Amino acid sequence: MSEMPVPGTHASSHAAARDSALGWLLFIVACNILYIATQIPETAVGSPGREVVDKMHVSWGITALVLVVVRLYFWWRSPPLAPDPNMPGWCWGLAKDMSLAFYAGILIEGVVGPMRAWGEGYEVAAFGFALPALFPPIYEVRVVGGYFHSAVSFFVLAILPVGVAGALVASWRSKVPFYRLFPV
């Protein structure tokens, strides 16, 4: 028996559950990373607390990169999205655009972050497993990479509440459950 399309999500219940789980996992991991990032200015450079915060920031950052690559692969390969017919077109469009911007932001962070770290000579390791540095410390890479890593983190920080607010409005207008509207 073929799987039936699930309105408001994707073409099949299996794909919908998978993508929804991946999206929400990314949402939680991103919130965790942003919280950790707020602790960076609260801990002094060179202190044991700072070292823990730095390691957690990098570890969860790499985790987010892996998750977003998988999510974007399914976004690219999955059947087209099937919006709920009761939902205003703009609601579904907003949900998709916000989610894609969120995933793109995480992807850029995951690429620029290690470049910035290697540029400064920092080790990039996820929970103790170090990635080989792709290049030696380069000040220019560290300066430009550091700036854009910070700028995109502000973007992700802005996307999260805006995406949730958009999803709440869309959920109220369409009666589609909130959790299916951001991230999709």
Place this chain on the structure above:
Amino acid sequence: MSTPTYTRTSKLVFRGALVAMFAICLYMPYAFFGVLPVFTLSNDYAAEEDAKLEERKVDAPARAEISDADLIGPDKIFSSVEELAQAKQDFIWCRFCHTVEPGSVHRIGPNLNGIIGRRVGSKEKYFYTASFRKAADDGKIWTEEALDDFLARPKELYPGNRMRYDPVEDAGKRARIIKYLKAYAQ
């Protein structure tokens, strides 16, 4: 039942808002931290000042060769263990933006190794604001008095500089920070 459509107007509004949001976020690291995504390929005074620093180091042992105990005493930089400990504590937040170790990277602010006696705005590759560049051209030197004055009124002395911390109003704290730089940045 009709399939909902994502109209061209909605697309334009939402995607335009996303682009605008991204553009605003590009400005945020500068607004919050004073950081810029730029660097200079060369500094007119860096080589000369680095050579002077090397000369000064001939008589001064490298930091790695001296212990904290060597810095404490009647004729030394710090008068007591407590003063040294307090100086380290006072400098701890300066480290958020500055490194002091020889050859270390510039963070948001420039590396401060050998700053005392060095020309203002003369570190290689660091992108200084206009007021620091002018001070470099004017030949201003970071003496202990100049550093004390700067820490007390950074915005007045170098308008437009990107240091985001408040002035250090406590004269004792300023003195300890300068001692720290003398002790640990040689």
